Amino acid sequence: MNQAINQFESLSILVVDDSLVQREHVISVCQSYGIKNITTAVNGKEAIEKLAITKVDLAFIDLEMPVMDGVSLIREIASQKLLKFIIVLSSKDPTLILSIGTMAQNDGLCVIGTFKKPLQSSFLHASLNKMLNEKNRQNKQTQSYDLTAEDLLVALDKDNILIHFQPKLKVEILLLSGVEVLARWPHEKYGFVPPDKFISIAERFGIINKLTLIVIEKAFKQKQLWKDKGAIFNMAINLSPISLNDKGLTEKILLLAEKYHIIPEEITFEITENAIADHVSRAIEVLARLRLKGFQISIDDYGTGYASVQQLSRVPACELKIDKSMVIDIAICPQQQAILKSTLNMAIDLNLKTVVEGVENLDDFNYLRQHGVDTMQGFLLAKPMEKNRFEVWWKEELSLLRKKYT
Ligand code: G
Ligand code: G
Ligand code: MN
Numbered sequence: 001m002n003q004a005i006n007q008f009e010s011l012s013i014l015v016v017d018d019s020l021v022q023r024e025h026v027i028s029v030c031q032s033y034g035i036k037n038i039t040t041a042v043n044g045k046e047a048i049e050k051l052a053i054t055k056v057d058l059a060f061i062d063l064e065m066p067v068m069d070g071v072s073l074i075r076e077i078a079s080q081k082l083l084k085f086i087i088v089l090s091s092k093d094p095t096l097i098l099s100i101g102t103m104a105q106n107d108g109l110c111v112i113g114t115f116k117k118p119l120q121s122s123f124l125h126a127s128l129n130k131m132l133n134e135k136n137r138q139n140k141q142t143q144s145y146d147l148t149a150e151d152l153l154v155a156l157d158k159d160n161i162l163i164h165f166q167p168k169l170k171v172e173i174l175l176l177s178g179v180e181v182l183a184r185w186p187h188e189k190y191g192f193v194p195p196d197k198f199i200s201i202a203e204r205f206g207i208i209n210k211l212t213l214i215v216i217e218k219a220f221k222q223k224q225l226w227k228d229k230g231a232i233f234n235m236a237i238n239l240s241p242i243s244l245n246d247k248g249l250t251e252k253i254l255l256l257a258e259k260y261h262i263i264p265e266e267i268t269f270e271i272t273e274n275a276i277a278d279h280v281s282r283a284i285e286v287l288a289r290l291r292l293k294g295f296q297i298s299i300d301d302y303g304t305g306y307a308s309v310q311q312l313s314r315v316p317a318c319e320l321k322i323d324k325s326m327v328i329d330i331a332i333c334p335q336q337q338a339i340l341k342s343t344l345n346m347a348i349d350l351n352l353k354t355v356v357e358g359v360e361n362l363d364d365f366n367y368l369r370q371h372g373v374d375t376m377q378g379f380l381l382a383k384p385m386e387k388n389r390f391e392v393w394w395k396e397e398l399s400l401l402r403k404k405y406t
Pocket of ligand 2: 166182238270300301321324357358359360377378379380384
């Protein structure tokens with residue numbers, strides 16, 4: 001707790017509530033986490049005046065207030081970009097609080113909590129951690145990489161693009177069901193370049209099909225090596241939406257499968273929900289051919305896109321992979337819980353297995369386990385690892401995880 005307290009100490013907070021008792025309660029919970037820099041306002045109008053002259057990291061916003069209510073305040077904060085992080089607090093019906101949270105999120109704010117009053121200490125702690133993680137992530141994202149398509153081509157030709165493996169575990173007994181193959185570019189200047197950066201370069205400059213096939217070949221080669229040692233588990237490989245345009249993709253994959261004696265049933269191709277929504281018939285054509293050959297298909301990043309249930313029902317998929325944005329902090333977020341429950345029901349109706357990614361903490365793990373998810377992937381269980389590290393994890397660390405969590 002001490003380390004956490006130090007982390008939170010430098011935060012500056014605004015508490016907007018017309019009730020003195022509620023303001024004082026929030027202030028005392030914040031102070032118990034070491035936060036000293038706390039400003040208050042009794043309505044939206046006063047909050048905006050304070051925000052104009054004070055730097056604030058996070059605001060607690062009550063909904064019902066005289067003069068200017070919380071809903072107007074949130075819209076104003078978003079349109080003037082006065083602040084990034086908010087927590088919505090109210091004594092109103094939880095569904096109403098949640099829907100206002102959704103509004104704020106859609107307006108571009110980062111809603112780290114939507115809670116019924118009175119604010120609970122453990123919820124605040126989880127929300128503050130969420131905020132620090134989000135800030136870290138944003139700092140990393142703003143790092144700029146001066147990389148060209150040429151650099152990527154050179155890296156591919158020099159065999160500098162590597163693959164790492166992240167385990168997917170069966171929920172009940174933490175059995176290894178498979179690994180996801182994730183491309184990695186160790187760069188002499190930048191360290192590991194995040195895949196988001198170089199995959200997008202590859203997609204924009206017509207290199208993605210080359211990259212995809214290199215990743216697939218490396219994955220198949222490794223699969224064969226493991227199989228020769230008696231290690232058999234599924235391997236999941238990401239396909240870019242652009243790959244759906246490559247008419248010859250299935251044949252190229254089949255040739256590689258033959259070369260490395262791959263059993264198609266042991267391979268899953270992950271394709272994002274939006275790739276399906278954007279090009280339903282093309283997606284169905286490519287995916288159906290892969291499926292006919294026996295490969296498994298997973299709908300990736302589910303929940304970040306806009307595919308309709310009807311579109312999903314037509315894709316020959318076997319698995320629905322629920323995006324980490326719906327998973328992280330699910331134990332404390334009733335809104336995510338509601339979405340998860342309906343998603344799991346839909347998956348049952350469509351005869352899809354469910355995988356959740358982004359299992360980062362024990363509370364989320366327990367919640368997900370109790371609610372009928374099939375398979376989990378996440379930093380709590382294992383991070384993406386290079387081959388040797390993965391083998392050690394499998395041999396030595398998985399059994400420890402089982403003892404700890406089951
Ligand atoms: O570890 P992570 O940061 O690995 O990956 C970030 C994103 O990059 C994920 O959404 C993942 O789907 C994508 N990604 C990782 N490797 C590949 C790959 O080989 N092909 C494609 N198309 N996407 C990949
Ligand atoms: O392709 P997809 O978006 O499913 O790729 C998985 C991505 O999620 C990779 O970038 C991987 O590193 C990341 N990831 C896996 N587990 C976790 C987790 O527990 N937390 C977070 N934040 N990211 C994760
Ligand atoms: Mn994926």
